[in-house]
Amino acid sequence: MPSQLSQIRRLISSLPRTSLISLPTPLNRVDRMSAELGLDLWIKRDDLTGIGCGGNKLRKLEFIVAQARENGIDTLLTTGGAQSNHARLTAAVAARLGMSCELYLNAEPISAREGNLLLDTLFGAAIHFCGITDYSVINDRMASRVEELERAGHKALAVPLGGATGPGTLGYVVAFAELHEQLAAMGRNGPLTVVVSGGTGSTAAGLLVGAALLAPQTRLLVVSASWDEDKLKHAIRSCALEASQVLGVAAPAADRLIVSDRHVGPGYAQTSEEGIAAVLRVARSEGILLDTTYTGKAMSGLIASAECGTLNSDGPTVFLHTGGTPDVFTRRWPVR
Ligand SMILES: Cc1ncc(COP(=O)(O)O)c(C=O)c1O
DSSP states (O other), X not given: OHHXXXXXXXXXXXXXXXXXXXXXXXXXXXXXXXXXXXXXXXXXXXXXXXXXXXXXXXHHHHHHHHHHHXXXXXXXXXXXXXXXXXXXXXXXXXXXXXXXXXXXXXXOOOOOOOHHHHHHHHTTOEEEEOOSOOHHHXXXXXXXXXXXXXXXTOOEEEEOGGGOSHHHHHHHHHHHHHHHHHHHHTTOOSOOEEEEEESSSHHHHHXXXXXXXXXXXXXXXXXXXXXXXXXXXXXXXXXXXXXXXXXXXXXXXXXXXXEEOTTOTTSTTSOOHHHHHHHHHHHHHHSOOOOTTTHHHHHHHHHHHHHTTOSOSSSEEEEEEOBOGGGGGGSOOOOO
């Protein structure tokens, strides 16, 4: 659909966007796992997005910070868990653009600096531990801090959890268009299945909007890292609606959207046995690192679906690697 593609490109290029990533990210075929699982399996390497150790949040931040810069923002605030990838990448982007960054983490105070917490510090962010609480409490705290900074002559923006905003979600409409072009260039025109991890649902929502516009036969399997199926599906649909409104297109149908919460394991950011097994399998058969909070669990969902025959083998399956790899340095691993 070249005319659809150029229409999306035109729409998106009229919106403010700060270039942070070298695009396109690689699309690697994983031959050994393809053979083992009976799939034409590819990994879209959004862990290789260039700055701050990479990850999906950079595509969202390209749109979020562009608007912030137009509004003269000099300080970015955001929130997430103790090992938040979004917080780490917001800190890296703030450093890159000469802004200050304050992180309000949903965690009890931690003195050790490892994984993303270490990187937050290296990127110069100020870290505040808010205790384990509801995000509405942290959002209120960030809103008061924004007012305080503004009274002191600064301009500050509180970026929501996971960068899940309408403009942020556009980052993954662009990513779907990029993937669609890469597959077409390789002659992979069969029905596409995309598998992705779901946190706030904004990444999946962008893919859903892109797929509805460019390749409506696409199946999207979203493997939850945290929320139950209903909550995540609802979040994906509302982010998709917001992004569609920004673009001025109809909200996408969700009949080819499958959301699974069967691979969360003991809970968000807690390792699951099958997630660990998936990380080790991809590391040892492809030399690619996943993480245990998001992508390892998503890959365990992909493997389980392939093994019970619910993934299509008559078209490509693309696993979106959303990053998160600093996580592996915070875990204990079986040495064998
Ligand atoms: C590595 C990684 N993968 C996936 C996700 C989920 O993305 P979203 O919040 O857009 O669903 C996150 C969110 O924090 C993440 O850090």
